[in-house]
Amino acid sequence: MIELITTAESVEQAKALIQADIDMLYIGEKEFGLRLPTTFSREELIEMTTYAHEHGKKVRVAVNAIMHNNRIKSVIPYLEFLQEIEVDSITVGDPGVIHLMKKNALHLPYVFDAQTLVTSARQINFWVKRGAISAVLAREIPYLELKELASGVSVPLEILVYGATCIHQSKRPLVKNYFGFVGSDVSTKRQRGLFISEPKNKDTHYSIYEDNHGTHIFANNDINLLDELQVLNDLGVTEWKLDGIYTKGQDFISIAKIFVKAKTAIENEEWNEAMLEELNKQLLSFHPGERGLDKGFYEKDPSEIQ
């Protein structure tokens, strides 16, 4: 079963996405979730969960932050709250959270999501044996490895099929420190529009911003795996995430609709070249003009990576 999972930047957008027939919302509070388009209040989380469930849809909540002591304490009431409102699953990247849930008899289905560190079937199976219902794949897995990996895992796997992908998280405020050094007063509010480029490749444009978890840097281009969806489906990699951190408002909803169409076509065995071409064209028109798209590591030859 294919499931389309999307982020949401507002309650309105979340409802529109559900109307557009996505399968699952990926939302949360910024204190415990990483790199979300926005942070939601508990009331909003209740509202969206209720709405999703009324429409036969699911909610997955981001609890995937690296937790320091204070956060591992304050996450307990949050987990209790999430259990009480019956969200469908959470993402977890810190084994401390798994330990806590066991200790406190909390029964929240969790998806293992330690970002760059989820790269093999055997790792995923380690977490499955400890209760994980799924895992979020690292973005640095080429197709040839993914094929091997997928055949070695029995749970669903989540893969990013559209959107920006993080390649660096520092606890240091790297941008603030830089501006501090040069004595510039660039507003931190503009930081989601900042890029860096490599010294030897001036055309690159890696997004960079800071928040309560530190500094985040994203890959040069955003991911678009529209024309690999059939292959992913055939491999059994069927939790498809769309991340709207850099794609706003109606554009993101339009892109979600494109993936809904693709999913339906694949399920009905009606997916074809012409459709793909048309949908890809539409997708480009909704994707932010200043951001590139590619397949990331998907098409790389594993032996190219040293």
Add this chain to the structure above:
Amino acid sequence: MRTITKKPEVLAPAGTLEKLKVAITYGADAVYIGGNAYGLRSRAGNFTYDEMREGVAFANEHGAKVYVAANMVTHEGDAEGAGDFFRTLRDIGIHAVIVSDPALIEICATDAPGLPIHLSTQASATNYETLNFWKEEGLERVVLAREVSMDEIKEMRRNTDVEIEAFIHGAMCISYSGRCVLSNHMSHRDANRGGCSQSCRWKYDLFEMDTTDEKHSLLGGEPEEAFSMSAVDMAMIRHIPDLVENGIDSLKIEGRMKSIHYVSTVSNVYRKAIDAYCANPDNYEFQQEWEDELWKVAQRELSSGFYYGIPTEDEQLFGKKRKIPSYTFIGQVIDYDEETQVATIEQRNHFGIGDEIEFYGPGFTHHKQTINTMTDKDGNAIDRAPHALMHVKMKVTEAVKPLDMIRKLKA
């Protein structure tokens, strides 16, 4: 008088068998080394099984331990053969392995029961519940993320009894370890499989783009300063009381790629400082000469990382590189004749008559002298010692012993 009998372990890096012996001779209680696979330093000297055997024998003779870092994040196929690898390490007598990948942890626990496992800093453990998770999984020790503060360690210690290891000296990742793949994306070299190209230390443009793709640079400074993410190094020598009193079990020095000059100097300093504190904690005084000694092998400026707050721009390498006086390692004492006060020295770098040199040895012994006369191994007077590993004899002003080292200030 209060004394502390449970001293924390001084854990030093050893890229080669020679460095292993030097580190232990200079006071390390344990060393960590790399095997030929599953590590994160593909370019550091790595040990063959025979070298490990010799290293373990040497360590056992000196009451020290040898750990093997196998901290790569495996992709499909990478873990093949890991079971044999861990079993062999166990049978060689390696005292523990340092692992972050759960697949490798599972393989090690299954295929080499009895071989203690330490969780690598690569897994970014930052809270006590995580430490307890790994303890219940059977791990003996957790190496903390470099992002934790001293207060957080204090709180962890109260909430777990798993062994805690923390970095106290050396170069640092600017990211949460393991959570950075800049190198993968920018150089096609996997940061978590031993290929890190240190992209964080590059010089970047920082800019905004409007929707027409027009770039607007936000670089500032006079002269213009590039955006960079390069951290200064860590040195916790001023904070020995905190490290000991907060119950950290093992104090880790970074640098498997570093020289024997570095390994001997840094091990020597921390050994001395920890012994001094534990012998008489209530009357302990920090000695400036310890820090001065660390500066002799420093490559960057030094800071206390995250232990006492989030690092600011002062803990990053911006601006003109400030000059650190730099020392050259010139040789090692291999023999000393007490009667004639003549030392035989194996040359490691060029030196000659008139040079001001400094001898140092285990136990933090030091003396300085000028070279007035020297001979080659056959007793012929020479002015310079130009050849690597050549043997040179010279009269010394204070007694030295084999394995003492010699350095000189770079001109």
